[in-house]
Amino acid sequence: MNISTRHASARWAAALGAAALGAGLLAGCSAGNGGGGGGGGTTKDELYIAVQDDPVCLDPQQVTLTTALNIGRQLVDSLVDQNPETGEIVPWLAKSFEANDNLTEFTFTLRDDVTFSDDSKLTPETVKANFDALAALGSTAALASQYLAGYQGTTVVDASTVKVAFAEPNAQFLQGASTITLGLLSDKSAAMTAEERCQHPVGSGAFVLDSYTSNDSVVVTARKGYDWGSQLRTRKGDAAVKKITFAVTPEPGVRTGGLQTGEFDMILDLPAADEKRFGTDQYEIYARANPGVPHSLVPNTDRPIVSDPAVREAMILATNRAEIKDLTGSSKVPAATGVLSSATPSFLAQKDALAYDLKGAEKLLDDAGWKAGAGGIREKDGTKLSVSVTAFYGQDVLEATQAQLAKAGIDLKINMVTAGDFFGAVASKDFDFLGAGLTRTDPDVLRVMFSSASKARWAVVTDPELDEQLAAQAETADPKARTAILEDVQKHIVEKAYLVPLLEVAQVHASQKGVSGVEFDSSSRIILHDVTVKG
CATH class of the missing domain: 3.90.76.10 (Dipeptide-binding Protein; Domain 1)
Incomplete structure (x- = not known):
């Protein structure tokens, strides 16, 4: 079956599955009785994976889209x-x-x-x-x-x-x-030019790009003679599966339906709402938090209201991160408890400092002169306690945060924009808060986000002490000494309320039980070199 035909078949079969689910029939089905279980002892040479997004560009050095990074990781090796x-x-x-x-x-x-x-x-x-x-x-x-x-x-x-x-x-x-x-x-x-590289990247990885059809599929095949994998890989030599098809399947219900019927061996970006349904012995779920800075409110302290530390601290206290995780996040990773993700080296948990405390938030605002006003929004000297957040994804996270802050009398307006306009706002500093996370495996991500010396910084803060700390960790080779500096950095950021952490974003995928050997790299991208598939 060619890929276009199989992809269409997957969509058709999954549509039937979605209809059955709506009638209350699919919830009790398993991969075994749906035709896609891991029974049998034969090993398959092909792996079919449904992905959420069209990768657009396949050059691993240029892309930032998670789907493209997951595919590209199979094509290139690193030093x-x-x-x-x-x-x-x-x-x-x-x-x-x-x-x-x-x-x-x-x-x-x-x-x-x-x-x-x-x-x-x-x-x-x-x-x-x-x-x-x-x-x-x-x-x-x-x-x-x-x-x-x-x-x-x-x-x-x-x-x-x-x-x-x-x-x-x-x-x-x-x-x-x-x-x-x-x-x-x-x-x-x-x-090559940047545009040429997007379509024809040539790496030394365990797989080779075979074809890319925009908004349909990417096909990669195993590299013959591959024998220089990282020492972290279990398997030596060529990849076990000979061909992997990444089928572009934007609709979550189609991906999950295709997994349940057996059309897909694996799906990426399993919706949080479906984790319980696929958390049975018929399937495998793979989950890991993104390293770096969690999805947060990132402030511009040059703005009049945002410059008030009492407002920023109150926003931290009025944010219930456990509830945000329950409403919008994965059950497979913890609620945010720090300014770094728990998957990041040198992560410091600050659960107490970031604990939900609505009464504490209200007292802070009262003491700072922000009094109850019309419509439940606080006011001070005729100015309403209203701030905006600019974002290009994560609207559900921001809406949950908006509802929580409203209880403290803080009006958070959500400004959803394109990715281009978001980064335009970063460059021009035309925002009150940014709503986003920054994925990086190294804790130096804090320097990138906060240091006034960083050309790519997001947060707008003026703090020579923080700048000095961030510069010091960047030039410290000893891991223990660097971690000690980074712990001070993380405490300082929370004490000054330079970040309102909201949610640890997770990579969550699922497969048939017969799939084994899926691993995450330190950036939470999947590695498929060791994967085997039983029919």
Whole structure:
């Protein structure tokens, strides 16, 4: 069956399943009696995965869309890898690596057996071509430009060694080198225009791009002779499955229906409302919080009302994060309890400081002169306690927050915009609050978001002490010493109410029971090299 036919079949079958669910018939079905169980001992060579979004661009170095990152992770390898549980950086394409004392130079010694899917070899010149090209792309490669902030250049030391240099200490670069964003492409791909790279990325990964049909599917096939996987992978050599089809299926009910009928082996972005239905022994659910800054209200303290610390602190106290998780989030990850996600190294839980306390919020506002006014909205000197939040996703999270803040007399207006307008607001600082999270595995994400020296910063705060702390952690190589600084940073941000955490965003996927070996990398992107599928 070709992909277009199978995709149509999946939509048809899932539509029937959705209709049955509406009649109250599907809730008791399982994969076994729906035709898609993991019974039997045969192993399948193909894996069918339903994904929520069209990836648009398949160049892992440029994209920020989660679907594109999940697909792209299968195509490219990285210089190093990071253990998602311990945070340890381990060899991958580089068999060894080191940094100088002030973290401005990073030296990688490469494996000599790595080739790309166009049969070209990995060389130090390849690493240089990739990083130089990424630096030239600038904001077109939004995530990469953050990892390469202060990039001075890459030097070929000898036939197997390359050195990457920065103008300032860059403690997060080594972790950045483990991400898909700094995954390596062949020399020819690195030389392409940004547009060309979107359609034809050539990596050294366990899978090779076979075809991409916009708004329909992406097909990848196993790379023959692949033998340079990260030491974190269990399987050695070629991937177990020979072909993976990512079927673009925007409708959640179609994805879940297709999983239940057996049309799909796996689905990405399982809706929270369906977690209980698929939490049976007929299925596997995979969940991990996104590392970085959780979905939050990010302030512009140059705005008159937002500049009042009592208002910001009251917003923290009046926000019930447990309720927001129950209403809008996954049951598989905890409620937000810090300014970093619990999946981020050096995360500090601040449950007490972020505890819900409506009466405490009301007292803070009373003491600051914000008194009850018409319609339940507080006022001070004729000014209503009304602020806006600009966002391009997560409206349900913001609506839940809006209802909670209203109980304290705070009027939160929601301004949903396009992604382009959101980042335009970030650049122009034309906002009261931003509503979003920032996914990064390294806790240096706090410097990116808060430091006045960061060109990409979101929060608008003026705090020399915080700037000094953020700069210090970026140049500290010792993990324990860096964590100590970062704990002080996290406490400081909460004490000054520079962030209102709302929800830990999770990656939640589901599969038939016969699928095994699905793993997350440290950025919560799926890795499919070790996957096997029983028929």
